Amino acid sequence: MYLPLRAISVFHAAARAGSISSAAEELNVTPSAVSQQIQSLETHLGTSLMVKVGRGVALTEAGERYFSMIAEEIDRISEATQSIRGLRPVTLLTVRATPTLSSKWLLPRLRSFLEANPDLEVRLNGTNEVTDFTRETVDVEIRHGRGQWPGLYTEGLAEEWFFPVCRPEYAAPASMDVADVPQHRLIQSVKSQVQWPYWFSVNKFTPPNQMRRVLFDRSHMAIDAAADGIGLALESSLMMWRELREGTLICPVRKPPRISQTTQWIVCPVDHLRKNKVNLFIEWLRAEVAVWQAQHTPLPFTD
Incomplete structure (x- = not known):
């Protein structure tokens, strides 16, 4: 099957930048060339991926879904290419968590993990979609639910x-x-x-x-x-x-x-626990939960 790889790469750059002109500058081509490649990809897929919003662009629902499906793979290709070129190899930790936990709890604490692990890059995927670990390159997920997922390592985050x-x-x-x-x-x-x-x-x-x-x-x-x-x-x-x-x-x-x-659960395949980066992240999560519990705002209950 023919794949318009150039057009896919250009779409990825524009979607990540949120701008046709910024993508053109990154790729060292004209904005017109970027627009033509995106139009070509839309024709190939049979659906609209982007719309103009002011001076930038916004993804349609189909565009957001397509970007989420290809972004990790393109990042992996980029990482592999840099490694082969002899650049400093980067260890990427991909974490998936619900949008609320990502923005309200993880993000305010993430700096401490990054500072403690300077050789790691973190990709935080904020979504409610359940990870299919057999198909997706997600290292560990913090999943919303009741903790019943047979075949996966499951640990409650906090009460x-x-x-x-x-x-x-x-x-x-x-x-x-x-x-x-x-x-x-x-x-x-x-x-x-x-x-x-x-x-x-x-x-x-x-x-x-x-x-x-x-x-x-x-x-x-x-x-x-x-x-x-x-x-x-x-x-x-x-x-x-x-x-x-x-x-x-x-x-x-x-x-x-x-x-x-307990509504949030640390979830991953058992064999992922052999990865050092996964263990580092889970241990950090446990420590952050302990700090949060120790600093707990008084709850409005009377004994």
Whole structure:
């Protein structure tokens, strides 16, 4: 099967740069030549990959999916080429994690791992898509779920506590009873393992049939919405640790029930544990979790 390798390479450069002109400068060709190669690839694939946005470009849904599928392979080819040319070999650690964990928990801590391991390069793939380790070059994944994946090494990241939160200007700490909660707009992350109906059932409270809601498909969006004063969110202490520490989110409910789960899991094939880079990362994760637990913002539960 014919593969338009030049066009694929040009698309990769433009998608990574987010700009036709930047890709042209990197490839030492004209912007027109870059556009022609991308158009050629779109014709070959039978779908649009990019659209112009201001002075740059943005990927379509098909473009994002295609880029995510080819990026790792092109990076591997680039790494292999540099190695053969005698340049300093680079050890790449590819980590996949959910978007919320990536942005809210991993990214603020990642510098310490990079500083401790200067010979490693890290590729952090923030997605909810489950890794197929037989086809994808992912070293280790932090997967959202219940920890039941036969045939894979699985280790819970941390125990998380779930409780309602809001902006302190929206309501004062411990200023609401459970019966007051349905009077407010309820922010919900549709993929969260702890939802409002379950929270009400644990409280032995039956809410009205009609409640105001706003739904998000990412927990980090629900957390940010609560911090922006939209309403009450039911979220995880692991994901909103920074907002709790800084006081941009508080628990407005008196004596909320203790609801804890482990929803994030370190996952990889057992043979990946023989890789030094994987062991370094897992050991670092364990240490960071221990630090987070030791510095835990006081939880809004009464004994």
